[in-house]
Amino acid sequence: MKKKKVAVLGGGSWGTALATVLIDNGHEVSLWSRRKSVAEEINTCHRNESYLPGIDLPESLQATDSLQKAVKEKDVVLFVLPSQSVRDVARQAAPHLKKEVIVMHASKGFELESQKRISEVLGEELPDLTQRIAVLSGPSHAEEVVKKSPTTVVVASICPKVAEELQSLLITSAFRVYTHPDVVGVEVGGSLKNIIALGAGLSDGLGYGDNAKAALITRGLAEIARLGMAMDAQAITFAGLSGVGDLVVTCTSRHSRNWRAGNLLGQGYSLEEVLEKMDMVVEGVKTTQAAYRLAERLGVDMPITKELYAVLFEGKQPKKAVQDLMSRGKTDEMEEMIRGTR
Numbered sequence: 001m002k003k004k005k006v007a008v009l010g011g012g013s014w015g016t017a018l019a020t021v022l023i024d025n026g027h028e029v030s031l032w033s034r035r036k037s038v039a040e041e042i043n044t045c046h047r048n049e050s051y052l053p054g055i056d057l058p059e060s061l062q063a064t065d066s067l068q069k070a071v072k073e074k075d076v077v078l079f080v081l082p083s084q085s086v087r088d089v090a091r092q093a094a095p096h097l098k099k100e101v102i103v104m105h106a107s108k109g110f111e112l113e114s115q116k117r118i119s120e121v122l123g124e125e126l127p128d129l130t131q132r133i134a135v136l137s138g139p140s141h142a143e144e145v146v147k148k149s150p151t152t153v154v155v156a157s158i159c160p161k162v163a164e165e166l167q168s169l170l171i172t173s174a175f176r177v178y179t180h181p182d183v184v185g186v187e188v189g190g191s192l193k194n195i196i197a198l199g200a201g202l203s204d205g206l207g208y209g210d211n212a213k214a215a216l217i218t219r220g221l222a223e224i225a226r227l228g229m230a231m232d233a234q235a236i237t238f239a240g241l242s243g244v245g246d247l248v249v250t251c252t253s254r255h256s257r258n259w260r261a262g263n264l265l266g267q268g269y270s271l272e273e274v275l276e277k278m279d280m281v282v283e284g285v286k287t288t289q290a291a292y293r294l295a296e297r298l299g300v301d302m303p304i305t306k307e308l309y310a311v312l313f314e315g316k317q318p319k320k321a322v323q324d325l326m327s328r329g330k331t332d333e334m335e336e337m338i339r340g341t342r
């Protein structure tokens with residue numbers, strides 16, 4: 001593929017890891033970090049010790065703390081930021097973007113206030129580019145991607161050509177990219193799996209076993225799909241990389257910040273103490289709030305999300321939450337399918 005000029009907005013673990021994938025493909029990359037010290041460390045020491053400690057970065061990776069400079073004349077701009085910051089950064093970047101730029105995001109969450117998906121947020125801030133927006137998601141811990149450990153992801157866009165262009169831009173022999181037509185399903189799966197990963201960490205922290213975790217993963221997937229379908233996602237998407245794939249990796253990997261946060265909660269730390277200890281974003285906390293509100297608005301049953309919400313924000317004891325989940329009314333596992341409802 002013709003080499004492109006790409007901006008990666010977000011100098012955290014995932015932005016830095018995706019920048020290394022682009023460099024491997026020979027693209028010219030400008031990585032934007034709002035912190036000058038991080039940009040300087042990348043340019044001079046070829047390290048990002050705050051987010052990927054001990055990892056040598058390619059010398060050709062250039063970083064800047066100037067958003068305008070980062071996006072200027074770029075063919076592709078990747079937003080790799082915590083969900084709550086995307087709108088603000090998109091608004092600041094908008095006047096400096098090339099007219100025919102392709103925009104992709106890799107955030108896994110919803111905007112809390114509006115409960116909007118991140119591609120919707122980008123569409124509102126960049127209204128001339130709605131046909132040129134995509135999302136990347138799937139089971140992909142940054143710590144493994146920078147080590148070139150085999151990884152598979154999906155890129156979804158309403159415009160197939162945009163997804164194909166991004167696939168070609170990012171695909172390497174260690175980073176396999178599939179295209180996907182279901183933007184809603186990919187965004188919903190990638191966001192809601194973080195709620196279940198918090199639950200899986202909490203279950204492990206309480207000392208429950210593998211049976212409990214398998215139950216959370218499987219019943220978690222059921223409620224993710226229920227909300228997703230109420231938002232017009234395709235059911236089959238949740239059986240793919242951005243659904244069950246990401247759910248499994250996040251619920252079982254010690255790299256996961258959401259699993260680690262849940263684990264600390266299970267050990268008895270308060271939410272405030274946990275967030276104080278985590279030096280990276282834990283998207284699942286705000287996503288639990290957003291999904292709780294969405295489920296109420298759309299009339300969707302999400303028992304695990306509801307109990308986690310009570311633990312995080314209403315002071316409910318985690319063991320009581322598990323007890324209440326286990327003693328719900330009797331039901332059929334395939335109830336929705338049997339009744340033919342969502």
Ligand SMILES: NC(=O)C1=CN([C@@H]2O[C@H](COP(=O)(O)OP(=O)(O)OC[C@H]3O[C@@H](n4cnc5c(N)ncnc54)[C@H](OP(=O)(O)O)[C@@H]3O)[C@@H](O)[C@H]2O)C=CC1
Nearest residue numbers: 011012013014015035080081082085107108141142280281
């Ligand atoms: N890490 C991973 O393995 C993966 C992460 N993701 C998703 O990617 C997104 C980014 O996560 P990740 O890189 O891991 O997060 P990190 O916590 O590692 O880094 C967050 C980055 O965003 C910056 N940032 C935070 N708030 C703002 C803001 N208001 N304006 C500008 N920059 C800001 C931080 O800057 P500063 O240092 O100054 O605070 C930092 O550079 C999340 O939605 C996550 O779920 C998806 C797949 C894999």
Ligand SMILES: O=C(CO)COP(=O)(O)O
Nearest residue numbers: 138139140141256257258
């Ligand atoms: O989304 C991820 C892996 O696919 C990263 O998950 P965490 O944010 O929990 O680390």
